[in-house]
Amino acid sequence: MRRRRLPHLIATSVAGLLIVPAVVAVAGQASSAEVDHAQCRPDGLYRTPGVTVPYCDVYDTEGREVMGADHKRRIIGYFTSWRTGKNGAPAYLANQIPWNKITHINYAFAHVDAANKISVGAPTAPDNPATNMTWPGVAGAEMDPQYSYTGHFNLLNKFKKQHPDVKTLVSVGGWAETGGYIDAGGTRVDAGGFYRMTTTGSNTVNTAGINTFADSVVSFLRTYGFDGVDIDYEYPTSNNKAGHPQDFAQADAKRAGLNASYQVLMRTLREKLDAAAAADGRYYMLTIAAPASGWLLRGMESYQTLQYLDYANIMSYDLHGAWNHFVGPNAALYDDGQDAELAAGGVYGAYQNIGYLNTDWAYHYYRGAMQSGRINIGVPYYTRGWRGVTGGTNGLWGRAALPDQTKCPAGTGGTIGSTVPCGNGAIGIDNIWHDLENGNEVSAGANPMWHAKNLQDGRSGSYLEAYGLTPGTDPTDQLTGTYTRHYSPSLVAPWLWNSQKQVYLSTEDEQSIAAKADYVVAKGIGGIMIWELAGDYAWNPQRGEYFMGNTMTNLIYDRFRAASPYGQRKAGITMPTQTLNVGVTMGGFALGDNNYPINPELRLTNNSGTTIPAGAQLEFDYPTSAPGTLGQQSGWALSVVSTGHTGSNVGGLKGDFHRVRLTVPTAIAPGSFAEVTLNYSLPIAGPSNFTLSFGGQSYALAADHARGAVGPSPTPTATVSPSVTPTGGDNCGGLATWNATTSYSGGSIVAHEGRRYRAKWWTQGENPANSGQWGPWEFQGAC
DSSP states (O other), X not given: OOOEEOOOOOOEEETTEEEOOOOOOEESOOOGGGOOGGGGSOTTOOOOTTOOOOGGGTBOTXXXXXXXXXXXXXXXXXXXXXXXXXXXXXXXXXXXXXTTTOSEEEEEEEEEOTTSOEESSOTTSTTBTTTBOOOTTOTTOOOOTTSSOOHHHHHHHHHHHHOTTOEEEEEEEOSTTSSSEEOTTSOEESSOHHHHHHBOTTSOBOHHHHHHHHHHHHHHHHHHTOSEEEEEOSOOOSSTTOSOGGGHHHHHTTHHXXXXXXXXXXXXXXXXXXXXXXXXXXXXEEEEEEEOOHHHHHTSTTOGGGGGOSEEEEEOOOSSOTTSSBXXXXXXXXXXXXXXXXXXXXXXXXXXXXXXXXXXXXXHHHHTTSOGGGEXXXXXXXXXXXXXXXXXXXTBTOBOBOSOGGGOOTTSGGGGTOSSOOBOBOOGGGOTTOOEETTEEOOSOOOBHHHXXXXXXXXXXXXXXXXXXXXXXXXXXXXXXXXXXXXXXXXTEEEEEETTTTEEEEXXXXXXXXXXXXXXXXXXXXXXXXXXXXXXXXXXXXXXXXXXXXXXXXXXXXXXXXXXXXXXOSOSSOOOSEEEOEEEEEEOOOOGGGOOSBOOEEEEEEOSSSOBOTTOEEEEXXXXXXXXXXXXXXXXXXXXXEOSOOSOOBTOOSOSEEEEEEEOOXXXXXXXXXXXXXXBSSOOSOOXXXXXXXXXXXXXXXXXXXXXXXXOOOOOOOOOOTTOOOTTSOOGGGXXXXXTTSEEOTTOEEEETTEEEEESSOEESOOGGGOTTTSSEEEEEEO
């Protein structure tokens, strides 16, 4: 790995202002002691206090990830544990990965076990695919004797030796293992999982569980040689009936606490990984699989955890599927203004004709809190489909309701009290991956793209019986009708339509993948994440059919290899060179479907030694995922600085940000805070790119974790003058004294031992003085 030698950074601090000199990078080899790793930290990435993190192990001095000379953008492939070939279905092993074309591999999945630790099952259990399985006679799958374990982990490390620029991450959770886990026999165990590990039954943070998990992750990475951990938590949203149906009972009971505990989880992971990186001299990555649906994101507040991530992989697929009867594309790049599901829900009318079930909308949502280079869009190498489709254009935007709505799968249609019918999912030859839930096949039209290519050519494929189909006896497993390919350039979405069977299969192929790759390059996006590598295709002349291959991955690689470097700065404007130590938080969100309109409180906490005077001008950006109509409800004067997009988002959102200016109505003394209640309609990540202007000077804020600024100075302990009432609450003289027997709800403010504290969530009997950064109390200064 190339490293950079830099002169030591010298920063000065004057009255709470952080002033950072320019630094000139000098290329070369250097030990950790010779490198100022702060110069390699990505813009906006949270700094773990007191830790010298070896960022330059992974990032260059522009804060961009180093991935090899021919990899300007990320190509992240999910590699799944279950395609072993031991069950009779075709195998996809580590030797089949196109190692020279990708940049990262996410191993799916590890889980959270009953002891709140990361696990892939007992390492020596018979046929454990991760650590105790071999493939005799398979060329390229020979085990490396250097390792004490076999299985996928052995092979991943074996090939990493040959391809050292490729990073491997272990992905934890997933759809089936967020609220429990799958045991060695394939049975779901209702224990462990993210909900239990992070959140107690009383909706408080399970600090012990989170610490246990984070410590186990560090140990796991060191044991098996992974470069980081990918958290696939589906979902820490306050929306009821979100995620796997088998998780509803426990998750819905904890919805009020999931966002708070998710923030603690991700901050704890970041800090423990950074501490381990400093000890090991090797950087450990932290990433997530992030939802793309506007409905799910509305219940995830302002996605405050993004600051802790190296990057976010957007799951910009499963945007339409047979969980309801609206027939549409799995992973459209753009909205076309005709999305039947959004139209039926009145979405277009409510949000100035902005549709939120498309990749471009999801990208712009995350852009509100992260630079483009820390975002990757997801593409599916699989299909989604319906049968019995009526209406629409060659099936697109038609309807396909399950004829007997009493037989809807759990979590769909009437089973969750919805008035929207569940869908009539494709089955048989149109569903060869036939995933299971509760032991029953999910009729979802889920197929690898190589099978869809064979259907398009009128070829049933020689592998049907290996997937449990019986075309000789079951009519649904036989090839009938003609699968005609159609393509919508406005959606950037292909599909197959079988008019005889009334089957619609949403697909991906070279045309759509090329358009998405070009979109990534044009927007400065970090790259593409693929679910999953085994779905890619190539023509196999020996088999006389399409089969597992690398056609789409090769195409992405070719599009990216000559691309310019990805965007590494959060702000689209020139930010002030001086930084004021002011924290910004978003809180007070309503839960789930009550979170409309969205009315959070934006809090400015003055951690500097300088009073912010009344009349100071606060500016910030928020993403164009929401209309440019943000308002306030606290009497602060608001004006619009710039508008990044107006009107519908057909063809994509035109700009990244709207920018507004607020006038702070009262002075904010050191150690105090001020709050303003915002009002907007579609969810946003962030806001970000804050500036404060007063006294003829503009300042960036430490809350943005900008490159080139040193970390925030400690909260001052100077006494606030009794004649000044801090904005947002009374002096200690007017506050109730903390009592161990009193219960306090979130937002309660108390006095204790001459200091002022605010409750972050419900609490009783927990001494504020002992709370620490992860406890229920937030220190707000002396009094």
